[in-house]
Amino acid sequence: MNSNGRNLNIDDISRPNPYLPRFSDLLSRVSNFSIIESTLREGEQFANAFFDTAKKIEIAKALDDFGVEYIELTSPAASEQSRLDCIEICKLGLKAKILTHIRCHMDDAKIAVETGVDGVDIVIGTSSYLREFSHGKDMDYIANAATKVINFVKSKGIEVRFSSEDSFRSDLVDLLALYRTVDKLGVNRVGIADTVGCANPRQVYELVRTLRGVVSCDIECHFHNDTGCAIANAYAALEAGATHIDTSVLGIGERNGITPLGGFIARMYTANRDYNKSKYKLHMLRDLENLVADAVSVQVPFNNYITGYCAFTHKAGIHAKAILNNPSTYEILKPEDFGMTRYVSIGHRLTGWNAVKNRVEQLSLCLNDEQVKRVTAKIKELADIRPQSMEDVDNLLREYHYAVESGDVIKFENGLTGTNCVNGS
């Protein structure tokens, strides 16, 4: 109940979502995108990753069940087992389309199209760095190689994407010319890749928006997370008209990885909860992350999006008070949509009497506001020495209630300091 005596929750409040543009944005694909899930390609480039066939199949099935639109696999040209696994996963009959990711070489393309994939993702470095230090080819060579490989893949009747690598350090004019060439060849998608993980959202918005005016095909984006912008960049790309975003579970990939599936979902859910709830089985996220974390021998980070163990823990007193009045005051993600639960922590020195009052009511104890304020001061005093568990707090509340009932409260309150204040923001 709020201060006006009404029971409200997020759904009752008929105000527009403040995180969406007030007017419709025809360019934006924030509510109309596809995920290209690359745990079994980019994720295999993570330092710890070694997936055997059974684990690949388990992960592919789980991703398909979650609802991703595409699953990308390591190039069948990488090793013999990679090729056999590609064939195996194509045979599973998943709803998700299966892609594989190859260099812009005819040798690789020939192996790829024979595996039964629904599409081939072609990549070549276009930045002056990569052209100089990696393959050493010029833009004419790249355009010719791309044309040959694209026409070959198209002749097999499957999807084809052409992506530059290190796109943000490539010459803009060269890049746009190349994309227009491959668009005219009829590729399904062109790809932009921030291979070094260093683009920022305004840069991404501008490049994608420019590209959107040059090609008519779909636009896929791939963002590394070295400087912490992989989720924000994906969002900015969709705002600018990109259609497909690459993710991996927990973001695993080269170095510290790419846009994590869970964090991306958190971001997109905020923009349009219903759209994401209808497309993806959000409650599966935690199991999916545990599956992959186990497979690559890492812990899910303590601060992981949505599923991190403290993602829905509220601690400071003024937060706790408002959350208890209306969860949407401090929560934009509904924990129950992800099979998670909210936890309001009260056994610490930042606690507030409103949160304690809520617990008193849950325990069916009878204390007035003045008494709750006094027992809150006692909790703070004890928590200044060491954190109090929920059990500690409950015992204290019961003891205090007993003392009030038995008239022995003066003795109990000995040593109270009277502070009753909390932090927030």
Next chain:
Amino acid sequence: MNSNGRNLNIDDISRPNPYLPRFSDLLSRVSNFSIIESTLREGEQFANAFFDTAKKIEIAKALDDFGVEYIELTSPAASEQSRLDCIEICKLGLKAKILTHIRCHMDDAKIAVETGVDGVDIVIGTSSYLREFSHGKDMDYIANAATKVINFVKSKGIEVRFSSEDSFRSDLVDLLALYRTVDKLGVNRVGIADTVGCANPRQVYELVRTLRGVVSCDIECHFHNDTGCAIANAYAALEAGATHIDTSVLGIGERNGITPLGGFIARMYTANRDYNKSKYKLHMLRDLENLVADAVSVQVPFNNYITGYCAFTHKAGIHAKAILNNPSTYEILKPEDFGMTRYVSIGHRLTGWNAVKNRVEQLSLCLNDEQVKRVTAKIKELADIRPQSMEDVDNLLREYHYAVESGDVIKFENGLTGTNCVNGS
């Protein structure tokens, strides 16, 4: 050496930094900002956090040594020990200015100014959500309360910041009017806080840019990370003219936390390496993170920015090849600036012959390119069964070299498949 026979590294290449605007941007503070480090305030709101006095002092000293401009402490009104700790830390004589963070109440302000802090950060919720479900006050009440508290703090001759809470769900006109009022009162900074962790970079840019035109004081920003934009939002805020960014070590705070110090540094270093190297002792970052991780009993996330154990590990063959030619092809952060080292992983099925050749040369073995390609195929074959350690690979290379020297190579190569191809992007 690159294909033109020159030895190059990132410093030799006289091309402009592609991550900075091509023309100077008078609004941007990307190369002129201050950090308000809030591990000892926001960080104390992290579920696991309980810092005793000694630990607070240790963390404050480490932050000061690292070079942050401000250290923010929990309100002295939160508990008696919080107040005593505030006094204690103010007495340390650190280079960093000490702030404390209070509610917009005279009671809190009176306690705060007596602790010896260099400044007081005042916060009040301004969104309709918080006004309705938290404190229940209207905008006139907020402006009056703010005026009283600000004038009181100013009368003590110390810095004062006034911040709204949940700024992105506050009415824009109300918010700007309030900020203009407090700016005229002479606050040092106004603050914008994305308390629910849900703003996106383009939104941040627009709000900060608008505010920049309304107030003449400094602008501080505070971003929660629930939907993965806390670093990108901080960057967008600086681009739009914000001057101060709140961080905490590893991002610890309410729920999954705020802009992490390390990730923020990664982002800013990319925009201006020299500026950040001159301000902060970057090589201290790892120890600082370990100190805080230990204090709150968490593991540093496997994919942590800069210091995560795989942040500088390169795996896919085409990445490894280019990195060995010139690290800046796939690395925008120089590991040595942070006391870290690069690792090129070669014992896996995505390996490439260029990376293997580099290792052959490190071991002073004598193999020609054709031989390196053949032994690379052998590594892939073995790594299809299980990952190969560096020791495994080294042994294999030595055995192969011995077989070549002794003319017994045919037997050694039995079972080779001839695949020699890798992934990337």
